[in-house]
Amino acid sequence: MKISITICFFICAYSLSFAQTSQFRAKLNRSDEPVYLRIDQVSADIIGYDGDEIIIEAVPSVTGVKPAAAAGLDEIILPGRPKEDNIIKPSMREDTSGLSINIPPGNFSKLSIRVPKSIILFIRTDMNLINGKITVNNINSIDIEGTLASVEVHNVTNFVVQGGGWHQGSRATGKVIISDVKWTDAPVIINGEPHHRTYIVGTTNSDIELSIPADAKANFIFSSDYGKAYSNLDVKAQDVSEEFMIDYKRFYHRALALKSISLNNGKVNTIINSSYGTIYLKKE
Amino acid sequence: MKRIVTLLTIIFGFTAAFGQTFQTTVNYNPKREQPLVESHLAKFHVKGKELIVIDVQEATANFEGYDGDDIVIEADPVASKPAVVLPGFSLASSGLLPSDNLVHYRVLTNEPGVFGLSLTIPYTTGLKFGHYKVLVPKNIKLKVVFVISELGAKMSFKNLSNGLEVEGTAPVITFDHISGPLTLSEGINGHRIGGTEKIIISHLQQSNAQFDSLEDTPLLNIITTHGDVDISLPQEAKATIQVDAGYGNLYSDLNMVKQRPAFPLVKSRYTGNVNGGGRMIVINAANGNVYLRKEK
Structure with missing residues (x-):
């Protein structure tokens, strides 16, 4: 019983150690x-x-704002919900x-x-x-x-x-x-x-929109199982060099269908991964 | 001290009992060494079989019940969702092959007698998403396992009037004209972490449900981590509805009569009767909203 009380005391003390505040x-x-x-x-x-x-x-x-799907429905308060x-x-x-x-x-x-x-x-x-x-x-x-x-x-x-x-x-x-x-x-x-x-953006499903100035010198090394990359910049497909591969493998073990494109003959490397999402490289 | 320990044991045992979900009884034991078959049409005679298990990976599918005795699977590449291309953009790169109109599948078991058929439609690396139309005898007991991650992709189930067990994740999952019991366990590999956004159930055919020995089985048992659950109930449906929503909200236009909470008390759980109560509809939506509405 003493042990139980002691454990309860420590649990309570631990909880209280997270100070409550409205501003940190x-x-x-x-x-x-x-x-x-x-x-x-x-x-x-x-x-x-x-x-x-x-x-x-x-x-x-903001309370009272319903999602569109709840139009015509009433909110039912769930018991115990603070x-x-x-x-x-x-x-x-x-x-x-x-x-x-x-x-x-x-x-x-x-x-x-x-x-x-x-x-x-x-x-x-x-x-x-x-x-x-x-x-x-x-x-x-x-x-x-x-x-x-x-x-x-x-x-x-x-x-x-x-x-x-x-x-x-x-x-x-x-x-x-x-x-x-x-x-x-x-x-x-x-x-x-x-x-x-190294700039990196990777998602499983989400689409990616990356804006780049038209005069930036950049390489985009990307991998996508099911997505595609679209751009309104003057990008050019290029071989995936050993240097890109080394950079890529610093962050990822798997390099399936690795591709590379360059903007203004490239300089700064950006790694983009999206297994299922679409990649958009936009002119800033 | 003994009383406390005994009481805690009873409480934990009682709570654990509530954590159980309705499961079908046939073991699903895939044998991966089975050869991959590519065909324009896959057809299996399944009359008298007890359970059909179909595993679909990274492809959308429409399952529809009909009056025949065969399972018929057709590929429908046209139905795959095209990528949204912004104005002024052109394709910079893609590693994908175009989708084909073949059904890629492995038969894992196809035993004579009642054991059933199980087959898998695996994903193929580099191939564009496929889409399948699957006709199944509407009175068959069906278990479907799937994972599809493409944004906006939909798995649909229509016109099925026997037990349906669904396990997996897809952005949108719809059920139309089903009679239950339906168990939907949304998530991946049992981890209950999925990417489902919406689960929509409409035209529930409660009057045709075969209850028999399944009196204690919920008519609907829905578990989802992220998704919103939207259920339309017929005006005359008698149901007892239990909703758990840790972070989401509950919205309804049904004439639900709130019931006293059962022991043990669970935070953010609502229980209500529609038309005096009836078969259980259990919804556990951890992060999504729950919409219960009158069928229109």
């Missing part, structure tokens, strides 16, 4: 300190600003590898996240909501991995967006849209160390 703030030690953000089952708007703090707030959905609120229970850990922030799912459908514009942000997520969406605007480097629905990334210097995969379940929703990228082959500086820069 954290400050970076250095501008190149990476931030690892874990968010699940929630949409998020992430936007860079001129401040030096990360500010996270929950945004309850009303939406703006309470988050964040936890944070900082070590030599960077700052880790975890926001567990709560009674809210969206997070509003403001970050320093210079941030190097890694997001890990399991998004099982059909209409879930993560948007990223005006930051330095973004790396999103997990089970994703829709993703939009605009105005960044570096991006990695990888969703789906068999171990996470085949998804069939959403679209990945990326635009206004500062195309460069300069290394990404993390914790003072230079890291190889």
Whole structure:
């Protein structure tokens, strides 16, 4: 019995250690300190600003808005379902590898996240909501991995967006849209160390729309089991060179039906994977 | 302490009993070494067979019941969904072969007597998505396993009046003029993580259902991780409806009378009777919305 009480005490203490708040703030030690953000089952708007703090707030959905399919139907309240609120229970850990922030799912459908514009942000997520969406605007480097629905990334210097995969379940929703990228082959500086820069976007099912300036010098190395690539840019098919293969295999073991096209004779490498989605390379 | 342990054992045992889903009784034991057959038409005489198991991988299919004794499978490449091409865009690259009009299949078992037929239609790397029309005797017990990941792709089941068990994931899954019992377990390899967006059930033929020894079997038992579930019920249908929706909402225009929650209490579970209650309709939609509407 004593053991049971002790276990209960520790469970309660652990629960309480996730402090409840309506706004979470954290400050970076250095501008190149990476931030690892874990968010699940929630949409998020992430936007860079001129401040030096990360500010996270929950945004309850607007009540009374019905989906189109519910026209003429009444909502039946499910017993025990808590009303939406703006309470988050964040936890944070900082070590030599960077700052880790975890926001567990709560009674809210969206997070509003403001970050320093210079941030190097890694997001890990399991998004099982059909209409879930993560948007990223005006930051330095973004790396999103997990089970994703829709993703939009605009105005960044570096991006990695990888969703789906068999171990996470085949998804069939959403679209990945990326635009206004500062195309460069300069290394990404993390914790003072230079890291190889390769732009990557990969999905299982989702269509991909990647906007590129017409004068950018870029190579696109891509693989698709069932999708096709379309473009309104002056792209040219090229052989998959050994160099491309090496770059590709730094990130993927499987290189089925690997293709490559170049824009303005190429320079910066971008890897694109979509097993089932259609790939659009758009003129910016 | 003993009382607490005993009580916890009973609660866990009771809860576990609710986690069970209706399963057909014939073992599905695929033998992958069977040769792949390519044919313009696949036809199997299945009169007297107890269960048909068909596994379709990365191809859409329309299953339709009819009055014959054969299963007839035809490929229909025209029905494959074309990619949406934006104005001003042209094809930059593709590794795909065009779809053909052949049925690619392996017969895994085709025993004489009642054991049944099981066959698989595997995916072919590099080949464009296929589409199949599958005619099945409408009174046969059918199990269909599938995975299709193409955006907007649809699996459909129509005019089937015996037990139907469906396991897999496709963006849209529709059932029309079926009498149940229907078990739909949406997900992949039992992990219950699927990419289904919509499950639509209409023209439920409850009056023709063969209940016999299946009194305790739900008329519909739907499990989905992502998808919305949209069920139209005939005006005269008598049903007891149990909905679990962890993150989704429930919408309805049925005259449902809410029932007192049964023990053990489950969060976000609604139980209601339509026309005084009747066969169970069980819906577990973890992340999707549930729509229950009057048939029009």
